[in-house]
Amino acid sequence: MCGGIYDCMKYIITESQYRTALMEQLSTTSRRRLNFDRMEDDMKSLVEDELIPCEFNSAGDFVSEACDLLAYRYVEDYGIPLGKHSDSLYHFLVDLFGKQLVKIYNKQCS
Numbered sequence: 001m002c003g004g005i006y007d008c009m010k011y012i013i014t015e016s017q018y019r020t021a022l023m024e025q026l027s028t029t030s031r032r033r034l035n036f037d038r039m040e041d042d043m044k045s046l047v048e049d050e051l052i053p054c055e056f057n058s059a060g061d062f063v064s065e066a067c068d069l070l071a072y073r074y075v076e077d078y079g080i081p082l083g084k085h086s087d088s089l090y091h092f093l094v095d096l097f098g099k100q101l102v103k104i105y106n107k108q109c110s
Contacts, residue, residue, distance in 0.1 A: 033078045036096075039070075043097050046070055047104060059105040066101055067093040 046066060047053070056062040071090040 034074065039093070039096070042073070043070055043093075043101075046073075047101070053105045054109040056105070059102045062105045063094060063098050063101045067097060 043066065046069060050069070051062070051066055053062050056065065067090055071093055074089060
């Protein structure tokens, strides 16, 4: 049950608005250096070339490792400071790619 009138409201947003909202989670430095097309290509390459989904115990482990590796790569490549900025980058990647990575895991490992 809802606590108030605004607690129950659902919003319909476009994919572009969703991505913009996700980008707001990142530091200004990270936002300037990263773009969605490149991140999608990087994640695709990582999954295809470096990770074997079925070697992980669960979809969650696979998502976590893929996003952690990509976040670490960006920290190294772009000099994103460790700590709060790198943590927000990791969470951003999980939000952005989590569902897609779970589908890949389930398709390949079921």
